[in-house]
Amino acid sequence: MMLTFLATFSIFVLVVFGMSLGWLIKRKSLQGSCGGISSLGIDKVCDCPEPCDARKKRxxxxxxxxL
Incomplete structure (x- = not known):
């Protein structure tokens, strides 16, 4: 049980470190490769016709x- 946990944790740490190499070396953050939802023709995340009050305030x- 403990060996499985340590192996999983080690792999997780290696993956996070691998993902951070770009920032550590070039100071360049992670970014999407496909343009996000705008490439699908969607202007916003939700499909509601009008934003909610919290979104309007933000x-x-x-x-x-x-300004």
Missing amino acids: MAREARRI
Whole structure:
């Protein structure tokens, strides 16, 4: 049981370290390879016609921050 845990944890740590090599070497963060949902013709994550109140407040805060 403990050997399985240690092996799994070691593999997990190696994978995370491997993914972070790009940032460690080039200071370049991970990014998608396919353009995200915009490549599928979807403008936003949800399909609702109008954003909810929480989303509207967040968008207003972001707009104020930019100006």
